[in-house]
Amino acid sequence: MNAQKKKLVLIGNGMAGVRTIEHLLKLAPDKYEITIFGSEPHPNYNRIMLSSVLVGGADMKEIVINDWSWYQENNITLHTGDPVTKIDTDKKMVYSKNGHKVAYDEVIFATGSKAFILPLPGADKEGVIGFRDIADCEKMIDASKQYKKAVVIGGGLLGLEAARGLLHLGMDVNVVHINPYLMNLQLDEAASKMLQRELEAQGMKFLLQKSTVNIKGKKRATGLVFSDGTEVDADLVVMAVGIRPEVELARASGLTVNRGIVVDDFLRTDLPNVYAVGECAEHRGITYGLVAPLYDQGAVLAKLLAGANSDPYTGSVTSTKLKVSGVDVFSAGSFKETPTTRSLKLQDDLAGTYKKLVIENGKLVGAVLFGDTSEGSELFSLIKKGESIEGREKELLLGFSPSQGGGGSSPEARLKAMPDDEIICGCNGVSKATVADAILSKGCNSVSAIKSCTKASASCGGCKPLVEGLLSIYSDGSGEAVKEGICGCTSLDRDEIVAEIKRMKLTNINEVINVLEWKNSEGCSKCRPALNYYLGMLYPDEYIDEKESRITNERYHANIQKDGTFSVVPRIYGGVTSPSELKKIAEVAEKYEVPLVKFTGGQRLDLLGVKKEDLPKMWEDLDMPSGHAYGKTLRTVKTCVGNTFCRFGTQDAMGMGIKLEKAFERLNTPAKVKIAVSGCPRNCAEASIKDFGVIAIDGGWELHVGGNGGVKVRATDVIGVVKTEDEVMEWGHAFLQLYREEASWNERTAHWIERVGLDYVKQKLEKQEDRLALMERIKHTLSLTTDPWKEIVEKDELRKNFEPLKSTQPATL
Ligand SMILES: Cc1cc2nc3c(=O)[nH]c(=O)nc-3n(C[C@H](O)[C@H](O)[C@H](O)COP(=O)(O)OP(=O)(O)OC[C@H]3O[C@@H](n4cnc5c(N)ncnc54)[C@H](O)[C@@H]3O)c2cc1C
Numbered sequence: 001m002n003a004q005k006k007k008l009v010l011i012g013n014g015m016a017g018v019r020t021i022e023h024l025l026k027l028a029p030d031k032y033e034i035t036i037f038g039s040e041p042h043p044n045y046n047r048i049m050l051s052s053v054l055v056g057g058a059d060m061k062e063i064v065i066n067d068w069s070w071y072q073e074n075n076i077t078l079h080t081g082d083p084v085t086k087i088d089t090d091k092k093m094v095y096s097k098n099g100h101k102v103a104y105d106e107v108i109f110a111t112g113s114k115a116f117i118l119p120l121p122g123a124d125k126e127g128v129i130g131f132r133d134i135a136d137c138e139k140m141i142d143a144s145k146q147y148k149k150a151v152v153i154g155g156g157l158l159g160l161e162a163a164r165g166l167l168h169l170g171m172d173v174n175v176v177h178i179n180p181y182l183m184n185l186q187l188d189e190a191a192s193k194m195l196q197r198e199l200e201a202q203g204m205k206f207l208l209q210k211s212t213v214n215i216k217g218k219k220r221a222t223g224l225v226f227s228d229g230t231e232v233d234a235d236l237v238v239m240a241v242g243i244r245p246e247v248e249l250a251r252a253s254g255l256t257v258n259r260g261i262v263v264d265d266f267l268r269t270d271l272p273n274v275y276a277v278g279e280c281a282e283h284r285g286i287t288y289g290l291v292a293p294l295y296d297q298g299a300v301l302a303k304l305l306a307g308a309n310s311d312p313y314t315g316s317v318t319s320t321k322l323k324v325s326g327v328d329v330f331s332a333g334s335f336k337e338t339p340t341t342r343s344l345k346l347q348d349d350l351a352g353t354y355k356k357l358v359i360e361n362g363k364l365v366g367a368v369l370f371g372d373t374s375e376g377s378e379l380f381s382l383i384k385k386g387e388s389i390e391g392r393e394k395e396l397l398l399g400f401s402p403s404q405g406g407g408g409s410s411p412e413a414r415l416k417a418m419p420d421d422e423i424i425c426g427c428n429g430v431s432k433a434t435v436a437d438a439i440l441s442k443g444c445n446s447v448s449a450i451k452s453c454t455k456a457s458a459s460c461g462g463c464k465p466l467v468e469g470l471l472s473i474y475s476d477g478s479g480e481a482v483k484e485g486i487c488g489c490t491s492l493d494r495d496e497i498v499a500e501i502k503r504m505k506l507t508n509i510n511e512v513i514n515v516l517e518w519k520n521s522e523g524c525s526k527c528r529p530a531l532n533y534y535l536g537m538l539y540p541d542e543y544i545d546e547k548e549s550r551i552t553n554e555r556y557h558a559n560i561q562k563d564g565t566f567s568v569v570p571r572i573y574g575g576v577t578s579p580s581e582l583k584k585i586a587e588v589a590e591k592y593e594v595p596l597v598k599f600t601g602g603q604r605l606d607l608l609g610v611k612k613e614d615l616p617k618m619w620e621d622l623d624m625p626s627g628h629a630y631g632k633t634l635r636t637v638k639t640c641v642g643n644t645f646c647r648f649g650t651q652d653a654m655g656m657g658i659k660l661e662k663a664f665e666r667l668n669t670p671a672k673v674k675i676a677v678s679g680c681p682r683n684c685a686e687a688s689i690k691d692f693g694v695i696a697i698d699g700g701w702e703l704h705v706g707g708n709g710g711v712k713v714r715a716t717d718v719i720g721v722v723k724t725e726d727e728v729m730e731w732g733h734a735f736l737q738l739y740r741e742e743a744s745w746n747e748r749t750a751h752w753i754e755r756v757g758l759d760y761v762k763q764k765l766e767k768q769e770d771r772l773a774l775m776e777r778i779k780h781t782l783s784l785t786t787d788p789w790k791e792i793v794e795k796d797e798l799r800k801n802f803e804p805l806k807s808t809q810p811a812t813l
């Protein structure tokens with residue numbers, strides 16, 4: 001039987017080549033006797049996941065795509081750790097390093113790329129590596145056990161993912177980038193700057209516009225020297241400055257090679273029976289560096305080899321997503337503006353989101369998303385289809401359904417309205433219809449079942465939230481139907497997570513993610529801060545706050561402004577200050593040349609335009625507590641003058657407000673909390689739009705909850721009337737602790753009350769014994785808090801995070 005089979009040799013046991021074989025085996029399982037040669041000593045693995053391995057999100061075993069048994073089961077002869085060294089295209093023979101000689105009828109080059117190593121003096125020293133394979137990954141992990149300082153050259157996708165991994169491994173990481181802004185091949189300046197700020201807050205340091213000219217050190221690298229004479233120390237140098245197709249063997253074999261091995265629309269080289277697929281192939285002048293186009297190529301080549309009809313491969317539009325936890329970045333198509341394009345941009349510095357659409361001739365040709373990438377696949381689909389979006393541009397920018405026929409803007413509505421042929425999984429080219437069919441006809445009732453059945457979510461994992469969404473839409477509930485979790489990483493909702501943390505006594509974020517089997521093993525920018533909050537709320541004594549999982553403002557204890565400077569708001573209890581305090585603030589503002597001093601809506605003084613490195617010095621000079629104007633915590637207690645001066649006042653509004661502010665300052669809450677106290681029902685302090693509002697009445701106080709200003713105003717509900725200041729304090733403590741214990745992270749009191757109902761809140765606070773129990777718990781938590789400004793001022797290791805980069809001393813050479 002074997003005698004009738006044709007001989008097929010695949011050179012390169014990587015992602016594109018083996019995917020081609022997988023397709024071929026489905027189409028023509030008995031047509032070929034297959035031999036695969038791979039330089040690496042491993043079975044075929046998911047190179048994309050090396051970034052996850054570095055951050056501890058996957059181990060080497062988990063990234064194997066086809067294990068040894070797959071080759072056996074499919075009668076494939078596999079030679080690993082054995083590169084092909086020569087091909088005789090006349091005799092149709094392949095020769096390997098270990099001495100194997102194999103005849104072929106058809107041979108495929110799938111040799112991928114190699115990391116481009118800058119040809120610098122010193123590039124051959126120990127400790128200088130690329131980031132391409134398992135061996136590189138192991139070198140980084142080993143280096144981190146012995147050395148402290150890492151430098152990554154290249155601020156592209158690979159460089160940033162490597163840098164994130166090295167940070168996770170405990171190294172001090174500088175990223176050296178030749179351009180003024182990061183990911184310049186994928187992002188515009190605005191998105192890039194937002195990205196930089198977020199990564200800096202995670203601890204990454206950047207040396208931009210630096211061109212390396214030399215790698216210092218004797219045997220092992222000790223640092224880099226730049227063209228401007230400055231230097232940086234390094235025990236490990238990772239080069240991530242792009243890739244070069246692996247084409248030497250092809251060139252030596254007489255194939256036409258430019259940057260890659262030149263192929264036609266059916267992946268044929270210019271020699272008969274020789275094909276090339278993947279990163280090593282150059283199609284219509286383009287070599288690709290992402291799996292989606294390579295898999296498209298593989299599908300076309302597999303059909304050709306199987307003798308099936310196939311459309312030609314005509315090229316691909318690409319999209320990318322950075323795989324760094326806590327940062328959502330998406331880029332697709334041509335994001336650069338040209339004289340023939342128009343662009344629409346939406347930037348929200350408070351929410352940390354950015355969206356840019358690039359339009360040419362009425363069609364969407366490019367998109368950049370930062371902070372919220374949930375619309376990425378729909379935008380990418382529109383780019384690929386090339387249909388006109390005229391008249392819908394603004395709707396698309398504002399996030400309404402781009403799909404024909406509308407459908408609303410919730411993720412579920414958008415998924416429902418999505419056309420059947422829309423691609424859900426870009427890496428593997430899986431459409432909505434294919435996923436729906438897997439659920440409805442093939443009984444796939446979990447993401448992993450859909451993954452085995454269709455390959456959707458099997459590569460970068462970026463499409464998992466969409467797959468889950470389809471599962472919840474189409475599943476009939478008979479199996480493991482996935483409901484809406486707190487984010488795409490899990491199907492568990494807030495209450496289930498909190499209950500599981502308590503039941504299993506889970507103590508840190510990674511433990512929760514692992515034990516509760518998150519689909520994305522690193523978590524994301526939605527779940528990590530939420531888990532950080534829940535764990536801190538549940539275990540105030542033991543839990544160590546994970547700074548990395550906080551939003552930027554909370555990490556710097558100041559609000560970041562759109563130009564990258566910060567604002568400083570010192571605590572002024574109840575908005576009541578004094579001439580000496582005002583003088584001190586004025587002196588500090590002058591000393592640090594603060595460009596703008598402004599009163600906030602909450603009656604505080606805001607010093608705007610402060611440089612990051614000046615923050616600790618200013619806090620030290622101010623010698624005032626942090627006003628926490630940046631966090632999910634008590635912001636301000638606004639007061640009117642009350643009966644102290646106002647002729648209408650019935651109670652001491654200022655005194656009450658100061659008491660409340662002193663009690664609750666520094667409290668961690670699910671979302672920001674604002675309080676106000678008015679001295680009479682005229683309500684000059686606007687207590688009826690605050691989270692907790694206190695309004696004086698004759699002989700007592702009216703207590704209000706769940707108010708909200710902002711985009712959607714909600715007036716408060718009254719939960720009670722009390723007589724004394726002590727009772728106000730009791731109810732205030734109890735209400736805030738109930739909110740802390742029961743609301744979802746990022747849920748304001750207004751939304752929480754709308755969700756659970758006012759009656760529920762009232763009933764929970766009705767009995768004094770319950771109020772006192774809540775009060776005891778919140779007081780205990782409050783007793784453990786410290787002032788963050790003071791802590792940073794007093795601790796050198798914390799102050800260092802605010803220092804400008806030290807790595808620009810003059811060269812000593
Ligand atoms: C860390 C990292 C993260 C990435 N993340 C993403 C991502 O998120 N999304 C994305 O789309 N892409 C990502 N990529 C890129 C993606 O991994 C590649 O595009 C893809 O692996 C290329 O597939 P390939 O088969 O062409 O090459 P490879 O997977 O590199 O396979 C080629 C194989 O051929 C072997 N070989 C070379 N010469 C010979 C020879 N003479 N004889 C035998 N064997 C030989 C090589 O050793 C290699 O094992 C990432 C890459 C890296 C390194």
Ligand SMILES: NC(=O)c1ccc[n+]([C@@H]2O[C@H](COP(=O)([O-])OP(=O)(O)OC[C@H]3O[C@@H](n4cnc5c(N)ncnc54)[C@H](O)[C@@H]3O)[C@@H](O)[C@H]2O)c1
Nearest residue numbers: 154155156157158159176177178240241242289321322323
């Ligand atoms: N999430 C993802 O999709 C992902 C992740 C990792 C890698 N990859 C792929 O792997 C391949 C390699 O990634 P990459 O980031 O190395 O390539 P890249 O070409 O995308 O980026 C290289 C970056 O290095 C910079 N650079 C070039 N020369 C430099 C120098 N001398 N000093 C400092 N900076 C310099 C460039 O400006 C560029 O931004 C790409 O094909 C990429 O698409 C993709």
Ligand code: SF4
Nearest residue numbers: 640646649679680684
């Ligand atoms: S709320 Fe009443 S007490 Fe307070 S300032 Fe206004 S009028 Fe005066």
Ligand code: FES
Nearest residue numbers: 425427459460461
């Ligand atoms: S988009 Fe990468 S696995 Fe689906």
